[in-house]
Amino acid sequence: RACQTRRVHTAEAEVQTLSTAETGSQTEAGNRQRTPPAGGRGPGPGGLKDFLGRVEGPLVRQLLRNSRSHAFDGFQVNWSDPSHLVSLRHCLQHPAGEEWSLQVTKVSWSCTGAVLACAYGRIDDGDWSTEAAHVCTWNLLSPKLQPGRAEAVIDVPAAVSALSCHPTHAALLAGGLYSGRVVVWDTGRTDEPVLAQTGISAEGHREPVCEVVWVPSRIGLLSACSQGKVLLWRRDAEQRALVLSAAFTLDPQQIPRSLKGQAQGCGSVGLTSLALSSWDWDTVLVGSEGGLVRCSLPKAPPGPPPHGASVTPTAPALFSFSRSSGPIYSIHPSPFHWGLFVSGGTDGLAHLHSLQQSAPLLSLKVCDSYVFQVQWSPSRPLVFAAATAEGLVQVFDLGRRSPRPVATLE
Numbered sequence: 135r136a137c138q139t140r141r142v143h144t145a146e147a148e149v150q151t152l153s154t155a156e157t158g159s160q161t162e163a164g165n166r167q168r169t170p171p172a173g174g175r176g177p178g179p180g181g182l183k184d185f186l187g188r189v190e191g192p193l194v195r196q197l198l199r200n201s202r203s204h205a206f207d208g209f210q211v212n213w214s215d216p217s218h219l220v221s222l223r224h225c226l227q228h229p230a231g232e233e234w235s236l237q238v239t240k241v242s243w244s245c246t247g248a249v250l251a252c253a254y255g256r257i258d259d260g261d262w263s264t265e266a267a268h269v270c271t272w273n274l275l276s277p278k279l280q281p282g283r284a285e286a287v288i289d290v291p292a293a294v295s296a297l298s299c300h301p302t303h304a305a306l307l308a309g310g311l312y313s314g315r316v317v318v319w320d321t322g323r324t325d326e327p328v329l330a331q332t333g334i335s336a337e338g339h340r341e342p343v344c345e346v347v348w349v350p351s352r353i354g355l356l357s358a359c360s361q362g363k364v365l366l367w368r369r370d371a372e373q374r375a376l377v378l379s380a381a382f383t384l385d386p387q388q389i390p391r392s393l394k395g396q397a398q399g400c401g402s403v404g405l406t407s408l409a410l411s412s413w414d415w416d417t418v419l420v421g422s423e424g425g426l427v428r429c430s431l432p433k434a435p436p437g438p439p440p441h442g443a444s445v446t447p448t449a450p451a452l453f454s455f456s457r458s459s460g461p462i463y464s465i466h467p468s469p470f471h472w473g474l475f476v477s478g479g480t481d482g483l484a485h486l487h488s489l490q491q492s493a494p495l496l497s498l499k500v501c502d503s504y505v506f507q508v509q510w511s512p513s514r515p516l517v518f519a520a521a522t523a524e525g526l527v528q529v530f531d532l533g534r535r536s537p538r539p540v541a542t543l544e
Contacts, residue, residue, distance in 0.1 A: 220529070220541045227282050228254055228270050236267070240297035244304045247512070248275040249321075251307055252284075255293025257342075267293045269309065271321055286321050296346045296357070308355055310343025316357045316367060316376055330369045332376045337445055339363065345408035349431075350415055354379060358408040363447070364420065366431075381447040384420065384427060406479075409465035413472035417489075418450070421462030426455040426477060428489065455492045458485075464507045470515040478505030484520045484530065498537050500528050 236254040255267035270284035296310030305322040317331040367376040384403040407421030429450040460480030468474040485494040503523040511517040516532040527543035
């Protein structure tokens with residue numbers, strides 16, 4: 135047997151009330167007893183003259199006290215609106231650099247983002263200098279950070295014209311010297327930080343090194359100079375030296391016509407910058423005195439030549455971009471898009487390029503002088519910064535669709 139009860143009716147209800155009340159009052163203490171004048175009418179409200187008469191004595195005494203006070207000596211009023219986009223966190227200094235008035239020639243961040251490497255030297259005289267140079271590092275996340283004293287100081291025999299931290303090993307640094315030598319340092323070795331360096335040979339650089347780039351796929355190092363050579367180095371652990379593995383050059387007879395007009399006579403084209411694609415480690419972007427060239431490294435890693443044999447340079451130029459009005463001083467591929475990169479040079483513009491077309495996608499006015507460095511943000515895909523010869527750093531945000539910088543660092 136089965137049975138079923140009648141349907142049970144249910145209902146739900148909620149109620150909520152909110153009631154607030156706020157009141158306030160303020161009174162001034164005083165004698166409320168007033169003697170009414172003849173005629174029975176009360177006194178009228180006091181005017182400005184009565185108020186100034188009451189406060190004149192206390193105000194004059196306070197102004198005299200302020201004139202004798204030294205509480206605000208040295209204080210300068212900042213009438214400009216503060217910027218909430220950029221804030222100064224640290225001001226790093228090297229005592230020897232301040233004493234000898236050395237210039238900051240290059241900076242580079244480690245792969246962890248915690249260590250900043252900075253090179254000090256002097257390159258304003260336009261000639262090889264015998265003055266000592268230094269490479270300093272600061273760990274910004276260390277509780278023992280001293281902004282006025284570097285954590286590690288490496289003495290260098292010549293000014294450092296190029297500096298690059300290893301993409302995966304935080305302690306390795308690669309530098310290109312003004313004398314043409316390429317050096318690899320290990321900051322973890324305090325006694326002997328030099329891990330490997332190039333020797334003096336006819337195949338090496340004879341001009342200041344303008345750029346050094348790590349090549350993870352080849353476990354090597356690329357370097358370029360104004361002489362027109364791009365050299366691929368391998369480290370020989372036994373000899374503690376960098377051995378030349380391959381050489382590339384941009385010859386006027388083998389590169390596109392758009393750059394031949396800027397060639398130095400009949401010799402090779404002078405190089406001014408170098409960058410490696412973040413997505414394809416065999417794609418190299420080369421900046422010259424006339425524009426940009428896209429190159430490709432050979433797929434098969436070249437082995438070291440036999441002892442005593444020379445390395446034959448090859449011409450790897452594949453594609454040239456639109457000619458610029460002067461040298462390209464900086465190139466940086468986007469870490470978020472395989473085909474985008476930004477460049478800057480003597481025209482004072484920041485050019486946004488695609489690897490698939492010669493003309494730039496966008497050109498932004500940065501300054502009236504030179505642009506020496508451009509860099510994408512490592513965390514925001516549409517933000518990049520440009521450093522100018524006027525000592526300013528302009529920050530652009532392409533997401534705002536405005537050609538004006540969103541922040542300026544002096």
